[in-house]
Amino acid sequence: MQYVSPVREPLVTSGKTYHDVTQDICYQVEAAPNIRWMGALGVALILLGIFFYSVYRTLWYGIGEWGLNKTIGWAWDITNFVWWVGIGHAGTLISAVLLLFRQKWRSSINRAAEAMTIFAVICAAMFPxxxxxRPWLAFYVFPLQNTLGSLWANFNSPLLWDVFAISTYFTVSLVFWYTGxxxxxxxxxxxxxxxxxxxxYSILSxxxxxxxxxxxxxxxxxxxxxxVSTPLVLSVHTIVSMDFATSVVPGWHTTIFPPYFVSGAIFSGFAMVLTLMLITRVVFKLEDYITLEHIALMNKIMMVTGSIVGVAYITEFFIAWYSQxxxxxxxxxxxxxxxxWWxxxxxxxxxxxxxxxVWIRRVRYSIVMTFILSIIVNIGMWFERFVIIVSSLHRDYLPSSWAMFSPTRIDVGIYVGTIGLFFTLFLLFAKFFPVINMAEVKTILKYTVNDGPTYGGSNDGSRSPAGHHAAPAPYSTPGVPASAPVNYDKQND
Amino acid sequence: MTSPAVTAAAPAAIAPAPATTSSTKRFVLGIFDDEDVLLHAVDNLRGAGVKIYDVFSPYPVHGIDDALGIERSRLPIAAFFYGMCGLAFALWLQIYTLGFDWPMIIGGKPAISLPAFIPVAFELTVFFTCHGMVITFYTISRLYPRFKTPVLDVRSTDDKFVVAIELDENSSQMPKLTQLLRENGASEVNQKEMTKF
Known part of the structure; x- marks a missing residue:
């Protein structure tokens, strides 16, 4: 049982018992797949088909299928890579950083967020x-002595650092997720x-x-x-940013990149977590576990990291002028x-x-507004990477080398295809795996305020007709008349 | 929650049940509904000299380690050791391959340029720490994929807290233990035989 400050809203509403938690979360796993899930999986599989077609074209006909040219040798591929890796970072932030900070609200969202991390990293890895x-020669990136000579991998290259960072990140996230x-x-x-x-499930357990x-x-x-995941997640996007920052291309060669990329990653990642959670909570009826309070808290993190990104944009501009x-x-x-410019x-x-x-309380607590904002942020963060990569490259030192980039349908196909890959994996996860960490949610169910009565999670076997206990009586601070839960956030508004 | 007086009076750490040659074991199971009641009961049972085989719970109950006398896990030490192995391996790999086995001039810099080796050294430290520790955790806890999992009471992964006490051949302590568990707030007391547990 935990002791909770009276200013806190309960983390799980409707006074759920331990058994209710098991029942609610296992329901999706045990019940036959619902029509909405099947429809979503169908769409995801169509996109996955586009992915396989585009990959086939790329491998059969070569990279010439993409819109790259002599000047712009990196475009959508690396944009998408950075975008997907960045999205993954919110999962680790929720599962690791918020655990260290004892943010108990993370319990209801960490499972799905970690799954998002793993699937996003899989999508990201597709691009490099x-x-x-010739992906069948991908093992060349590992420090195996070259079969044709005695060369080893070049450990001075940030692209090789990336190999180590991403593979460590992927495997560590995977075992963290699985152990949970x-x-x-x-x-x-x-x-x-x-x-x-x-x-x-016996084998899996x-x-x-x-x-x-x-x-x-x-x-x-x-x-x-x-x-270990906390410094790891920071190192991964730092190293991703070094792919650019260690070069001497104007627009890339800046020392602000590591913190700027990390905050951008968390920013876009939280936007994606919000997108997924808002859909999951409705489709799987998890409104009592992923409450408006959760959404507001995630919105706040999105706003803070978004503002850091904004400051970074302006700083970059200032430093460009100041550097002369x-x-x-x-x-x-x-x-x-x-x-x-667009x-x-x-x-x-x-x-x-x-x-x-998000400064406006009504927006922070509004599902529709949050959903729209999360999509806008995801689009914006994709454009951020596109701007950094393509706009820095497209005007080379010689005006005769100036070029513009236009994607081919294969470029679009691979990008859209990875979205299909991501959602296929996420939907399969949501159906066959418990989307909420039941064990962890059970630890936050029972709480007491100021040594007062205990709320939530009574476990005497009694059950109200609806299967839920009535909501706990609103708690109050001593000397304050018992009324609605005390919420200073609300009062200050 | 845990009353210190009782813990202090409790006997030394519970020894694991003696390994018997017969594969069948008998248990008395005290089923509890609430973690606080469970913690008090565990304290009182151990105070009364009962040897508890194990406690099964749907989530980690804080304070149960102290109540049962479970020692603090030494996994952090193992994790540190694995991390140091990873760091040593990463440094050796980079210095040996680029500095001795096949030195190359890259960007006119020294063959052994330590600052450039930091990222890979860090990543491999984390890699070894994490995987070494997790493999150790599964090995020492004897957790591995099984076709069938023996569980004393299936409700212990749902909403009940189960205290398991091992019985001898003819279950002579059963009435005494039943009474003791009841007195300490167990909502149910069952007997269960388990082969290969």
């Missing part, structure tokens, strides 16, 4: 691998009726029984994984007023202006 042209899933698989296993279900000793070690492991380097100055003026304007309005609406 496909850009190799094991106790929940055990819950599903012990409820399973069918033979196949019992068999498969690794023989978990909930023994006190296992739980004790499990908590230690979670804490240390969170501890004419190439740098030209690059930034060209970004804002050159032929790609991409720049889109980036500025989506990433700097739109999150400022």
């Amino acid at each position: 691998v496909l850009h190799m042209g 899933l094991v106790p929940d698989f055990a819950t599903i296993r012990d409820r399973a009726k069918g033979k196949i279900a019992r068999f498969s 690794m023989g978990w029984t909930g023994s006190a000793k296992h739980w004790s070690r499990y908590e230690t492991v979670s804490l240390i994984l969170a501890g 380097v004419e190439y740098e100055q030209y690059c930034f003026i060209n970004r804002a007023t050159g032929p790609y 991409a720049y304007a889109c980036m500025m309005s989506c990433n700097v202006l739109s999150p400022q609406f």
Whole structure:
């Protein structure tokens, strides 16, 4: 049982019991797939088909299928790579950083956010691998002695750092996620009726029984994984930014890139978490677990990181002027007023202006507004990467090398295709895996305020007709008449 | 929550049940509805000299380690050790390959340029820490994929807290333990036999 400050809203509403939590989360896994899920999976599979077609064209006919040219040798591929990796970062932030900061509200969203991380990294990895042209030689990136000579990989190259960063990030996120899933698989296993279900969830649950000793070690492991994932997530996007920052291309060669990329990653990642959570909570009827309070908190993180990104944009501009380097100055003026002004304007309005609406309480707590904002931010962050990459490259030092980039249908196909890949994986996850960490939500169910009565999670076997207990009586601070929950946020508005 | 007086009076750490040659074990299971009641019960049972086999719960109950006398896990030490191995391996790999085995001039810089080796050294440290620790965790906890999982009470992964106490061949302590568990707030007391547990 935990002690909660009276200013806090309950994290799980409707006074759920432990069994209600199990019931609500396992329902989706156990019930037959609903029509909305099947429809969504159908759309995702169509997009996945586009992905496979585009990959086939790329591999069969070569990189010439993409719109790259002599000047712009990196365009949508690396834009999409950075975009997807960035999206992944919010999952780790929720599962690791918020765990270290003891933000208990993370319990209801961390599972799905971590799944998002893993699937986003899978999508991201597609782009560098496909850009190799011959992905069957992808093992060349690992420090294996070259079969044709005695060469090793070049450890001075940021692209090789990327290989290590992304593969470490992917595998660490995967085991972190899986270890968290094991106790929940055990819950599903012990409820399973069918033979196949019992068999498969028994394999997945690794023989978990909930023994006190296992739980004790499990908590230690979670804490240390969170501890190493926190610097890891920062290092990954730092290294991604070094792909650009260690070059000498004007517009890329800036020391602000690592913190700027990391905050941008968390910004776009939270936007994607919001998009996914707003859909998941409605489709799977999880409004009591992912409450408006959760949405407001995520909105606040989005606003803070969005503002950091805005400051970074302005700082970059200032430093270009202040450095007195004419190439740098030209690059930034060209970004804002050159032929790609529209991409720049889109980036500025989506990433700097739109999150400022979150200051308004009504927007923060509005599902529709949050959904619209989250989509806008995702679009804006895609444009940010496009602006950084293409607008820095397209006007080379010699005007005879100036060029514009236009994507081919294969470029579009691969991008849209990875969205299909992402949603296929996410929908399969949402159907067969518990979308909310049941064990962790059960730990935050029972709480008491100022040594007063205990709320939530009463476990005496009684059940109200609807299957839910009535909401707990509103708690109050001593001396304040019992009324609605005390919410200073609301009062100050 | 845990009353310190009782914990202090409790006997030394519970020894694991003696490994018997017969594969069948008998348990008395005290089923609890609430974690606070459970913690008090565990304290009182151990105070009364009962050897608790294990406690099964749907989520980590804070304070149960102290109540049961479970020692603090040494996994953090293992994790640190793995991390140091990773760091040493990463530095060796980079210095050996680029500095000794096949030195190359890259950007006119020294063959062994340590600042450029930091990112890979960091990533491999994290990689080894995480995977070494997780593999150790699964190994020492004997968690591995099984076709069938023996569970004493399936409700322990849902909403009940189960205290398991091992019985001897003819279950002579059963009446005493039943009474003790009841007195300490168990909502149910069951007996269960388990093969291969």
